[in-house]
Amino acid sequence: QVQLVQSGAEVKKPGASVKVSCKASGYTFTSYYMHWVRQAPGQGLEWMGVINPSGGTTSYAQKFQGRVTMTRDTSTSTVYMELRSLRSEDTAVYYCARSFGGWYVHFDFWGQGTLVTVSS
Amino acid sequence: EIVLTQSPGTLSLSPGEGATLSCRASQSVGSNQLAWYQQKPGQAPRLVIYGTSSRATGIPDRFSGTGSGTDFSLTISRLEPEDFAVYYCQQYGSSPYTFGQGTKLEIK
Numbered sequence: 001q002v003q004l005v006q007s008g009a010e011v012k013k014p015g016a017s018v019k020v021s022c023k024a025s026g027y028t029f030t031s032y033y034m035h036w037v038r039q040a041p042g043q044g045l046e047w048m049g050v051i052n053p054s055g056g057t058t059s060y061a062q063k064f065q066g067r068v069t070m071t072r073d074t075s076t077s078t079v080y081m082e083l084r085s086l087r088s089e090d091t092a093v094y095y096c097a098r099s100f101g102g103w104y105v106h107f108d109f110w111g112q113g114t115l116v117t118v119s120s
Numbered sequence: 121e122i123v124l125t126q127s128p129g130t131l132s133l134s135p136g137e138g139a140t141l142s143c144r145a146s147q148s149v150g151s152n153q154l155a156w157y158q159q160k161p162g163q164a165p166r167l168v169i170y171g172t173s174s175r176a177t178g179i180p181d182r183f184s185g186t187g188s189g190t191d192f193s194l195t196i197s198r199l200e201p202e203d204f205a206v207y208y209c210q211q212y213g214s215s216p217y218t219f220g221q222g223t224k225l226e227i228k
Contacts, residue, residue, distance in 0.1 A: 035217070044208065044219055044220070044221045044222050045157075045165065045208055045210070045219040045222075046219070047216055047217040047218065047219070059215060061215075061216040062216070063216075095164055095165070097165075099212075103215070104150070104151075104153055104212050104213055104214075105212065106153070106155040106167060106170035106171070106210075106212055107155070107157075107165075107167060107210075107212075108167050108170075108176065108177075109167075110164040110165055110166070111164065112164055113164050
């Protein structure tokens with residue numbers, strides 16, 4: 001069965017970086033793009049960007065340009081999202097979500113989420 | 121960027137009743153690339169409807185989606201207890217992909 005298993009919760013200080021992983025199984029890793037979406041406490045969903053695991057190409061929301069990097073490791077079917085220069089407003093649950101075969105496709109399966117807390 | 125506005129913010133209904141949730145876009149959504157997700161407390165979102173009107177795998181036929189251009193809706197006929205959740209619409213026709221602010225469907 002399809003699984004997207006994310007890394008555990010993180011607590012970071014302002015100015016630090018965090019790297020969240022999302023390990024895929026149960027399907028062909030390179031056939032699905034992987035998006036990252038975050039949700040601040042009690043708030044809605046915010047798209048951060050997407051990576052094509054096949055070639056590694058990425059597209060980021062302008063809000064996060066320069067602060068986020070998405071990478072992948074095809075040998076372990078894992079994608080990573082690194083967010084730098086953390087501030088308190090980055091406290092949120094971060095989700096990975098896959099979409100089949102292209103940029104403009106719905107997200108058919110989501111990871112369980114990773115809580116990142118930014119606090120001094 | 122396309123802004124999605126959902127209404128109402130909260131909908132209070134009883135099991136067995138029907139629900140209609142609305143999602144309005146600030147500009148036309150390309151190729152009707154509009155999805156609906158259901159989220160329950162402490163859980164990840166779950167795809168309900170994609171392409172405006174196609175049900176995702178495992179979604180019962182009491183869920184239906186309609187719309188085009190800038191106006192979309194999700195209808196749930198005969199609410200079941202497990203349907204009470206927050207629903208988000210999302211457009212994926214242009215980048216950045218955007219979500220509505222959500223409609224909370226609560227038990228009356």
